[in-house]
Each structure stands twice: as C-alpha cells, then as structure tokens.
Amino acid sequence: xxxxxxxxxxxxxLKAKNGFTGDATVWDQIFQYxxxxxxxxxxxSPNRAWSIGHQxxxxxxxxxxxxxxxxxxxxxPIDIQSKTKDTSNPKTILDIANERKGRFSEQYExxxxxxxxxxxxxxxxxxxxxxxxxxxxxxxxxLNEKPPYRLNYFIHYLVLYG
Numbered sequence: 461x462x463x464x465x466x467x468x469x470x471x472x473x474l475k476a477k478n479g480f481t482g483d484a485t486v487w488d489q490i491f492q493y494x495x496x497x498x499x500x501x502x503x504x505s506p507n508r509a510w511s512i513g514h515q516x517x518x519x520x521x522x523x524x525x526x527x528x529x530x531x532x533x534x535x536x537p538i539d540i541q542s543k544t545k546d547t548s549n550p551k552t553i554l555d556i557a558n559e560r561k562g563r564f565s566e567q568y569e570x571x572x573x574x575x576x577x578x579x580x581x582x583x584x585x586x587x588x589x590x591x592x593x594x595x596x597x598x599x600x601x602x603l604n605e606k607p608p609y610r611l612n613y614f615i616h617y618l619v620l621y622g
Contacts, residue, residue: 472493517567517571
C-alpha cells in the first residue's frame with residue numbers, strides 16, 4: 461500500500477484476518493479504512509465468510525472494536541448482530557467472543573453486555589415495556605446505559621412515550 465493509493469477492501473480484510481503480525485500499524489490502518497468506509501465493517505465479500513468486524517473480534521482487539529463503534533450513530537447505523545456466512549453455523553460477534561472467551565474474557569463480557577444494551581435500547585425504541593421490565597430485573601445497570609452508537613437513553617424513550 462503506497463502513500464498515494466488507498467487500500468482496497470481485500471487488502472484491509474487480509475490485515476484483519478492475519479491480525480497483528482509484528483506491524484504495529486496494522487490496526488491503525490484498519491481503523492482508518494473503516495473510518496472512511498463505515499459500511500464495510502460488517503460487509504462480507506462474495507469470496508469470504510467473515511467480515512472485518514468478525515476478524516477483529518476473533519483476534520481480541522477490544523480497544524479497536526470500541527473505537528470503531530464510536531463512529532456509528534442513528535444516521536450512520538450499525539448492525540452488531542450481523543452474522544458470518546459460515547455455511548453450517550453463522551456466527552455473530554457475540555458467538556465469536558464466546559468461543560474465544562478463554563483467551564479474551566474482557567472482550568466477551570463487553571460484547572455480551574453490548575448485545576444486552578442493544579436489545580434493551582431497541583425494546584425502549586419500540587415501547588416493548590414487557591421486555592424492558594424483564595431486562596431491568598436481570599440487569600438494573602441498563603437503566604442508565606446505551607450502546608455507543610445509539611443516541612437515546614431509557615429516560616428519553618419515557619419522555620417520548622409520555
């Protein structure tokens with residue numbers, strides 16, 4: 461990749477797939493690419509089964525994942541529940557984090573809680589109060605939390621609901 465040409469999706473995907481190989485700039489290159497092409501974090505090209513996002517989680521780069529999530533919002537949405545194209549068993553980033561939790565336990569806990577925040581926020585958004593109540597019983601922390609890519613907290617939905 462030269463200084464004058466932008467990397468292709470395939471070049472960045474291979475960097476994510478190979479993970480940290482001694483080149484300290486690999487993860488920064490991935491961040492810069494996704495910053496310019498946010499729709500490609502969970503894009504899966506026709507000749508691949510996983511996305512760049514799935515590869516980042518596989519390699520346990522929680523810091524990069526958290527930084528990337530901050531790029532998204534209501535106008536630039538993200539679907540963290542995107543699945544791989546594994547033919548026998550498609551996986552979300554939570555599934556991958558669960559498989560790798562022996563090595564990256566902090567990442568697993570973060571992603572598990574992120575999925576709960578996402579589900580809770582969606583239930584609030586659709587005024588699904590039964591789900592909201594059930595989730596708050598299990599985890600009261602959700603009351604004052606939201607995923608980094610969402611605008612509203614629980615209180616905002618209460619005000620909107622009236």
